[in-house]
Amino acid sequence: MNIGQASAASDVSAKMIRYYESIGLIPKAGRTEAGYRVYTTTDVNTLRFIRRARDLGLAIERIGLLVGLWRDRERSSAEVKRIAEAHVAELEARILELTAMRDTLRELADACRGDHRPDCPILRDLEGGGRRPGRRRIDLRQCASAPAAQPDAVGKLTG
């Protein structure tokens, strides 16, 4: 099987197959005399495995670990589970971030009349940096550990 056929069989683009090989995620494929890469059904199964894992959002590095465990008959399922749960935790963290962004922006958009007039709470918020009371901020620790950005400095700046 050449790379095009392996690609069609695994739903991984030829480009990505070569890339995975170049970074060592999959072993170097055999070659024909003319230099064409040659794949077996085993290789295709590995590629399908990788494709599934990518669909679940796993990073390449983590997929490498999983492929290793997959091939290892002595593996403990605990190791696999640990990797999966690490990824679940990362997904949840990301989901929380995005949800916070969405909520803030949703609130602002809802508060904006969206008419022909220039007045707009969205721009006011971006401009003001959320220093008005009662406004929930995503994360505001910029001033901490920023040696020159104390409120005074801002005051001096704006004055």
Added chain:
Amino acid sequence: MNIGQASAASDVSAKMIRYYESIGLIPKAGRTEAGYRVYTTTDVNTLRFIRRARDLGLAIERIGLLVGLWRDRERSSAEVKRIAEAHVAELEARILELTAMRDTLRELADACRGDHRPDCPILRDLEGGGRRPGRRRIDLRQCASAPAAQPDAVGKLTG
């Protein structure tokens, strides 16, 4: 004010300030005789605006539009709102994707005993690509146009 002070005051790294200038998101800063960039409080306000917008996950291009509207007294809030809502829609789409991934992986992890034994539903799922009934798949069109990766092959592999 030089770039370091502007950076501290806006909480945007000097590196990023130069980058924003290079891509035209902010105008080219004035220079001292020695070539140092010079910033005003107005510039710092723009940088703070950009920082806030980045914190909300807006792409640079979209931020450019917002900065333009921000400066435009003749803007209509409808335009601003449209941009915000486009971003909310993208955030929600991304959240749905990540949530689907998390749910699938969560299910699999919950079904995995996580002990010393090698048996693991997570690996079975990645391997099988969800051909077992009752398992929800994110997207499954791999099998169409896949001439060489029959279930038999999987059987050969694991056997």
Added chain:
DNA sequence: CCTTGACCTTCCCACGATGGAAAACCCCAT
């Protein structure tokens, strides 16, 4: 005046995962 250290400048490289494109080569069918 000279040194020192902190700052600034430009330019290049890297990330992660993917796509695009060019130039050359190969294979199969007509």
Added chain:
DNA sequence: ATGGGGTTTTCCATCGTGGGAAGGTCAAGG
């Protein structure tokens, strides 16, 4: 044998950010 389509490598781009090198500048202190 020729043409069209597959394959090879290599380089470039994305997006936003960081790191670092090599060199100029500035301010403070000897």
